[in-house]
Amino acid sequence: MNKWLREIVAELWLPCLVVLFWWFTSRGSQSLHFPPLSVILERFGQDWLFARFWTDLLPSLRNFGFGLLIGAMIGAAAGTALGLSRVARHVLPLLEVMRAIPVIALIPLIIMMLGTSDIEKIAIIAFGSIWPVLLNTTEGVRNIDPTLRDVGRSLTLDRGSVLFRVILPAASPQIVAGLRLSVSIALVATVGSELFASTRGIGYVILSATQGWDMPQMWAALLMLGIVGYALNGLMTLFERRALRWHWGRAAINRAATR
Amino acid sequence: MLKISRLSMSYGSDSQLKVIFRDLDCSVEKGEVVCLVGPSGVGKSTLMRCIAGLSKPVAGKVELDGTLVDRPLRDVSLVFQDYSRSLMPWLKVIGNVTLPLLNRIASKQERLAAAHAAIEAVGLRGNEDKYPWQLSGGMQQRVAIARAIACKPRLLLMDEPFASVDAQTRADLEDLTLRLRDQFGMSVLVVTHDIDESVYMSDRVVVLRGSPAEVVETVDIPLPVPRDQISTKTEPRFAELRAHILRQIRGETELQKTSGRVGPVAGSAELNVARASSITAIPDQIQRQA
Numbered sequence A: 001m002n003k004w005l006r007e008i009v010a011e012l013w014l015p016c017l018v019v020l021f022w023w024f025t026s027r028g029s030q031s032l033h034f035p036p037l038s039v040i041l042e043r044f045g046q047d048w049l050f051a052r053f054w055t056d057l058l059p060s061l062r063n064f065g066f067g068l069l070i071g072a073m074i075g076a077a078a079g080t081a082l083g084l085s086r087v088a089r090h091v092l093p094l095l096e097v098m099r100a101i102p103v104i105a106l107i108p109l110i111i112m113m114l115g116t117s118d119i120e121k122i123a124i125i126a127f128g129s130i131w132p133v134l135l136n137t138t139e140g141v142r143n144i145d146p147t148l149r150d151v152g153r154s155l156t157l158d159r160g161s162v163l164f165r166v167i168l169p170a171a172s173p174q175i176v177a178g179l180r181l182s183v184s185i186a187l188v189a190t191v192g193s194e195l196f197a198s199t200r201g202i203g204y205v206i207l208s209a210t211q212g213w214d215m216p217q218m219w220a221a222l223l224m225l226g227i228v229g230y231a232l233n234g235l236m237t238l239f240e241r242r243a244l245r246w247h248w249g250r251a252a253i254n255r256a257a258t259r
Numbered sequence B: 001m002l003k004i005s006r007l008s009m010s011y012g013s014d015s016q017l018k019v020i021f022r023d024l025d026c027s028v029e030k031g032e033v034v035c036l037v038g039p040s041g042v043g044k045s046t047l048m049r050c051i052a053g054l055s056k057p058v059a060g061k062v063e064l065d066g067t068l069v070d071r072p073l074r075d076v077s078l079v080f081q082d083y084s085r086s087l088m089p090w091l092k093v094i095g096n097v098t099l100p101l102l103n104r105i106a107s108k109q110e111r112l113a114a115a116h117a118a119i120e121a122v123g124l125r126g127n128e129d130k131y132p133w134q135l136s137g138g139m140q141q142r143v144a145i146a147r148a149i150a151c152k153p154r155l156l157l158m159d160e161p162f163a164s165v166d167a168q169t170r171a172d173l174e175d176l177t178l179r180l181r182d183q184f185g186m187s188v189l190v191v192t193h194d195i196d197e198s199v200y201m202s203d204r205v206v207v208l209r210g211s212p213a214e215v216v217e218t219v220d221i222p223l224p225v226p227r228d229q230i231s232t233k234t235e236p237r238f239a240e241l242r243a244h245i246l247r248q249i250r251g252e253t254e255l256q257k258t259s260g261r262v263g264p265v266a267g268s269a270e271l272n273v274a275r276a277s278s279i280t281a282i283p284d285q286i287q288r289q290a
């Protein structure tokens, strides 16, 4: 318990300090663009703890979740297939190009093709999340120690077991690293998709609040976005710690041995 | 039991063709421990891969009790040299040992029982829930051995299994291997660089030399069983056998020996010559040096 408390303090003391600083410097602010934090927080409570939680936050999170899931699955599946095949070397440059195109740039095209709906938004998010997972999985699978594959074969595992019990676990550190990148791209894509021809979602709230000069609402939405991003990152870290415990544990022991 | 007939293997093709061995014959009988020795690069690992069904020979065949080995067989287990690369670091000891049983034993309970029996047999009880990388090198190699014997193979293949552990652990693992052979009645084929080890463990030692490699001699080891690290290794016959095998590997002919020329074959440097001659004096080597 004590340890938990200390970790939380270590993690949050600086953000708290910044918020305090913000609170006091913005007190009584007359600026149109930078309203007092007290006003923003009040608005935050109204919007995100109550009214807009269901109508805007949840749809955004749902689109984010589905998009990321679909993108990551496609990326992992295609990356595995590619990593195991001989053509990877030739296809990789092409994929690097695809990855380099910011997904935001494709939103008009996707809207043209799919119209404006949740499907369209999920497609945008999925498209953005595919590439980091795809490229990392390809690399991860390609670089597996050949000894491990020989071990899998000599243990007479069937193909499915070799894939799921040897190849994918061996590549998992790289796959998870790709997933982490995909998470942040998916968040960008989520907000981006809501800035175009949209009627709800955090991105939509930010856009419409700005257009209506409702700065407290915009700031409250930004704050919410920050919190969502932070929470997602935290979840990702927890997941990584659990799923890759063996990886970090081994790395630490190897480091200690070579020191 | 294991029968290798006219086996040929080469790497590359056409102008780059490198023949590793040609028309190799060799066999291992049931319950026998056979060691394969030879200078570095002669093709021992290549031969092991062919026997394990991991590499396809260019010609000839490997048979196990009459079955053609053209892919890894269930009755054959392979212990790799590098335990740190051959154990799955994301699986605990029990998971590693259970892995080969997954598609052999349907019942989970029986699977666990078999895995526990194998872990017990290599003396690792109590370490089931540790990750391999939390164990010492010798213990990791024990895990690899447990994984190999968990499915009760008829033939255990080991490619330089003890090369990266300290001398004491090595001796322990040699004895462990012999004990497991007695316990499970399997045949064991070991590749080793260590001539002491080959004489100590084997019923027969197969000496490979040359390029393409050939079996220059198969040496019977008539030392009494069970072997013992101290009494076996101090027998006069042990020293004779070791000296004989060393000479075979270096390619010294009887003629060279009598004329007093020392002619180590290129590539034999890695052999543990220094250690071999320091433990027990080899009579004619002393004469030569004098």
Ligand SMILES: Nc1ncnc2c1ncn2[C@@H]1O[C@H](COP(=O)(O)OP(=O)(O)OP(=O)(O)O)[C@@H](O)[C@H]1O
Binding pocket: B011, B012, B020, B038, B039, B040, B041, B042, B043, B044, B045, B046, B047
């Ligand atoms: N995949 C490969 N492609 C081409 N040549 C290879 C390959 N694997 C091994 N060789 C060559 O085959 C020869 C025999 O190699 P091998 O590993 O079987 O020797 P070894 O007797 O096991 O040596 P060591 O005692 O050092 O392990 C070597 O000259 C090596 O360069």
Ligand SMILES: [Mg+2]
Binding pocket: B044, B045, B046, B159
């Ligand atoms: Mg070798």
